Amino acid sequence: MRTELCDQLGIEFPIFAFSHCRDVVTAVSRAGGFGVLGAVGFQPAQLEIELRWIDEHIGDKPYGVDIVIPGKYEGMGEVDPKKLEEQLLAAIPPQHRAFADKVLADHGVPKLPEGEKMTELLGWTAATATPQIAVALKHDKVKLIANALGTPPADVIDEIHGAGRLVVALCGSVKHARAHKAAGVDIIVAQGYEGGGHTGEIGSVVLWPEVIDAVAPTPVLAAGGIGTGRQIAAALAMGAQGVWTGSLWLTVQEAEAPPAQMDALLKATSRDTVRSRSFTGKPCRMLRNAWTEAWEAPDSPKPLGMPLQFMVTADAVARGHRYAERAKDVMFNPVGQIVGQLNAVRPVKEVILQLVEEYLEAAERLQRLTSNALG
Ligand SMILES: Cc1cc2nc3c(=O)[nH]c(=O)nc-3n(C[C@H](O)[C@H](O)[C@H](O)COP(=O)(O)O)c2cc1C
DSSP states (O other): OOOHHHHHHTOSSOEEEEESOHHHHHHHHHTTSEEEEEOTTOOHHHHHHHHHHHHHHSTTOOEEEEEEOOSSOTTTTOOOHHHHHHHHHHTSOHHHHHHHHHHHHHTTOOOOOTTOOOOSSOSOSHHHHHHHHHHHTTOTTEEEEEEESSOOOHHHHHHHHHTTOEEEEEESSHHHHHHHHHHTOSEEEEEOTTSSEEOOSSOHHHHHHHHHHHHTTSOEEEESSOOSHHHHHHHHHTTOSEEEESGGGTTBTTOOOOHHHHHHHHHOOTTSEEEEOTTTSSOEEEEOOHHHHHHHSTTSOOOOOTTHHHHHHHHHHHHHHHTTTTTTTTOOOBOOGGGGGOOSOBOHHHHHHHHHHHHHHHHHHHHHHHHHHHO
């Protein structure tokens, strides 16, 4: 499984793991893969605490940080986070907040206690992601910064390169992959339709080789639907330099999730997800539930754009997390179609070892076929 990227990053297996959970990131890197911390939900001061914790627990292993600067969003151009927030708050129609409240009330989800309020404007904009990058670059073991939902702006790429780190960007189409390469992105993640979180419309088996050919020799990581070593073998056979995974790490022992949410993930089949704009404003794959259906219904005010829709739903996400048992039908459960194979809670190390074993079996199977044909 050793590809050039393994040597470049000093890792044993080219298995990249996206997670919002510092324990998962640390465990993956310690097990020979490469953990990437999703920073979108952290204010800069909290991100600093998370990264310091990772630095202390990860030994001499490298890791990455993932930010979100979309190619298009409401309020683009405003670089002051405070001013942007004011501008966006004024743009939210009251009926969207009322609709979100009604869906939660209909399902008996309590309000947050007085005084407890979730930050509504998360790191979904250049204004909010820029301070996160500054924090990440202060940490030496952060070897790459990944960006979701668009090509990172030129000044961001220069800043990351200037600090001697690699720039990674996710894409769901060849057009976006070409734009990433032209901008100087070092590693491109090609994420197929079946993946968890924000995702495009082209399936992995079609997308990966298309992107690999379009941007060669820039290294490509295959993402979307990977949960077994057989799928890793398929991705590497197509020319990917590694795999980028997300859903797989939601049900590991190290992951932090309320029991009701973990239960929903463990029970779900590969048919139970939907691409919905109902939480973030952009198409995002998640478990289908009463919330996603409500926003599709004829009486729905229809989701707003990013980041406005999340500013409306931040309260729902916080209430869902806090009162998970009662909110289980309306919770935000981003996950990909591979959820159908996530049926047990296991430690990260065991998952990585199984991926490697399955990869070897697949590689041997192909080897046997080749020798049969020759012999
Ligand atoms: C719960 C969840 C949250 C995600 N959030 C982000 C994010 O903030 N930034 C990002 O680049 N990708 C995010 N993703 C996408 C992952 O980075 C990864 O590309 C995707 O999970 C790969 O497909 P898979 O889920 O089939 O493994 C998220 C995925 C999941 C499952």
